[in-house]
Amino acid sequence: MKTHIPVMLPEVCRILEDVKNLRFVVDATLGLGGYSEGVLLKWRKTAVLGIDQDPQAIEVARRKLMDFGDRFRAVHGNFRDLSSILGKAGMGKPDAVLFDLGISSMQIETPDRGFSFQENGPLDMRMNILDEHQEMAGDIVNTYSMRELTTIFRKFGEDPYAAQIARGIVKFRETSGPIKSTSQLVDIIRNTLPAPVQRRMGRNPARKIFQALRIAVNDELEALNDALGQCEALATGSMMVIVVSYHSLEDRIVKNRFRKWFSEGRGRLPFRRPMVPGESELEENWRSRSAKLRAFQFAATAAEVTGQ
Ligand SMILES: C[S@@+](CC[C@H](N)C(=O)[O-])C[C@H]1O[C@@H](n2cnc3c(N)ncnc32)[C@H](O)[C@@H]1O
Helix, strand or coil, X not given: CCCCCCCCHHHHHHHHCCCCCCCEEEECCCCCCHHHHHHHHHCCCCEEEEEECCHHHHHHHHHHCHHHHHHEEEEECCHXXXXXXXXXXXXXXXXXXXXXXXXXXXXXCCHHHCCCCCCCCECCCCCCCCCCCCCCHHHHHHHCCHHHHHHHHHHHHCCCCHHHHHHHHHHHHHHHCCCCEHHHHHHHXXXXXXXXXXXXXXXXCCHHHHHHHHHHHHCHHHHHHHHHHHHHHHCCCCCEEEEEECCHHHHHHHXXXXXXXXXXXXXXXXXXXXXXXXXXXXXXXXXXXXXXXXXXXXXXXXXXXXXX
């Protein structure tokens, strides 16, 4: 695995400096533990609870952060269940919740997980590989109707060639049987689109389709919606919520939710426009290119301020 560089970590830490008494932070997308480590190193008395639905991430992060002793805990779970995870952990309410959405470098660089259109692997794409009942990407491409595939590719990939690609997939299935691997799927997409269209697209024509399948398999947008709802219900004191997102579908959900909270007088937006990585970060870490960071800080209620 290449060296892991957490996206916009200095910015995340700078925003957390606004939280007066940072005792407990939830890293809702633990991944390789980059954000957790950053917080544990900078705030020597702060505890961090890391959550990830990928059991492999939990294992790697636990190993990496074991020297922090009982200041760090990792829990396998989905951040859409934030309240119940926190209830079971018995660590009280957090002062900040961090989300760094999407997949980690480890997930994309492991061909067996099926996330990469650049490597050959099975059509899996589940983040939670322990969930045997969860649909995989292969189930979707091999069993969904043309109309259902078009909807997924359009809605989650915003792909203008959604219908054409869905048609190509269904045609392949009918003539050659099930699609078995990521490379096979990439070939079908390439064979479906005329060369001039592919040249106009610039990037790999499979990119948006893989994004769409990943979002569908992991129900990513609904999970994000649920998690923000749970943050709202949990919020006390001056809890800070920080979200780093990587495509417009996620960013729109975050932007709208934060604006709603702001308009309801629930707290403040530390900055209006999303932060993006600086030039030096882009040079160092190409993966950060699409990152957008937004934050919202809940306001303490009058009762909390007076300690009643
Ligand atoms: C971009 S990585 C996080 C990287 C991390 N900030 C770091 O610096 O190491 C996103 C992680 O979030 C996890 N994840 C995505 N959606 C999740 C969900 N709904 N619940 C729990 N974990 C999730 C993924 O499995 C992945 O490990």
